[in-house]
Amino acid sequence: MTLQQLRYLIAIAEFGSINAAAAHLYASQSNLSAAVKDLERELGITVFSRSNRGVTLTNDGTELLAYARQVVEQADMLEAHYHGGRDAHLRLAVSTQHYAFTVQAFVNVAEACDGDDYEFILRESTTAEIIDDVRTFRSDVGVLFTDSFNRRVIMRALADAKLSFTPLFEADVHVFVNENHPLAGRDVLTPQDLEPYPRYAFEQGTSNSFYYAEEPLSYLPHTKNIRFSDRGTLTNLLTSHNGFTLSTGVLSAEMHSGIASIPLAVDERMRVGYIMHDERRPTALLERYIRELHAVIEANPSVEAR
Numbered sequence: 001m002t003l004q005q006l007r008y009l010i011a012i013a014e015f016g017s018i019n020a021a022a023a024h025l026y027a028s029q030s031n032l033s034a035a036v037k038d039l040e041r042e043l044g045i046t047v048f049s050r051s052n053r054g055v056t057l058t059n060d061g062t063e064l065l066a067y068a069r070q071v072v073e074q075a076d077m078l079e080a081h082y083h084g085g086r087d088a089h090l091r092l093a094v095s096t097q098h099y100a101f102t103v104q105a106f107v108n109v110a111e112a113c114d115g116d117d118y119e120f121i122l123r124e125s126t127t128a129e130i131i132d133d134v135r136t137f138r139s140d141v142g143v144l145f146t147d148s149f150n151r152r153v154i155m156r157a158l159a160d161a162k163l164s165f166t167p168l169f170e171a172d173v174h175v176f177v178n179e180n181h182p183l184a185g186r187d188v189l190t191p192q193d194l195e196p197y198p199r200y201a202f203e204q205g206t207s208n209s210f211y212y213a214e215e216p217l218s219y220l221p222h223t224k225n226i227r228f229s230d231r232g233t234l235t236n237l238l239t240s241h242n243g244f245t246l247s248t249g250v251l252s253a254e255m256h257s258g259i260a261s262i263p264l265a266v267d268e269r270m271r272v273g274y275i276m277h278d279e280r281r282p283t284a285l286l287e288r289y290i291r292e293l294h295a296v297i298e299a300n301p302s303v304e305a306r
Contacts, residue, residue, distance in 0.1 A: 069137035090118035096143040105292035135161035174249030198243035
């Protein structure tokens with residue numbers, strides 16, 4: 001097994017096609033095909049299922065990909081460390097639910113980076129994809145929330161993926177509405193107050209179950225629902241229409257203007273934290289990102305930092 005074979009494996013998995021991966025790597029299709037066949041023969045497994053539409057990873061291939069990412073990443077770091085005359089390659093990949101504080105911490109780390117060779121990746125994604133990104137080492141860290149309703153399911157999924165959850169903060173459930181919303185002047189709201197208005201929520205793809213929702217109390221019946229996949233749409237809807245969403249109460253800088261955050265009178269607390277693979281050793285850059293997360297959170301008075 002060689003590093004080159006592992007690099008080919010990673011590229012094919014990312015592009016879903018040997019042809020596309022070969023074009024990206026400026027290599028021949030035959031070289032990539034031969035590398036995969038050699039790997040399969042050496043390890044005694046089938047890495048890819050092949051069809052007219054391309055290739056997809058088998059279960060064995062998915063497990064191999066996770067280890068391949070880690071090996072290649074460590075090899076790159078080792079080479080950069082001992083490569084005289086140039087800075088070490090810095091890389092940080094974060095997968096997160098749609099929280100403004102995770103973006104702010106990410107921006108703070110990126111802006112403070114003074115190296116000449118770095119790669120920063122932020123993926124705002126679904127809950128299932130966050131878990132899978134960290135499981136396969138595609139991301140260094142993931143950020144998501146649990147509560148009394150979803151905690152058992154989420155923790156079981158994390159354990160199956162060999163991931164650990166570290167709490168960042170706890171917060172009461174809050175309602176976000178337009179500052180001109182009929183409910184905006186209230187000191188506290190009840191679920192019954194929200195029934196006449198559209199509920200905004202992030203779409204969860206094929207894993208669109210109540211347990212994987214980004215918003216608390218997703219299991220409560222509601223007749224008016226609007227779902228989307230990006231934070232920009234949420235901000236536009238909140239500032240322009242009389243709907244609502246449920247979250248931690250932490251408002252981002254762009255949301256402070258035009259949006260009110262009101263406590264919801266329910267017996268529920270949100271626990272937001274980060275997840276990491278049990279076999280990953282945190283880099284200095286990842287540790288810096290986690291420190292920035294704590295700093296951004298501690299600057300917000302509406303949450304209880306852990």
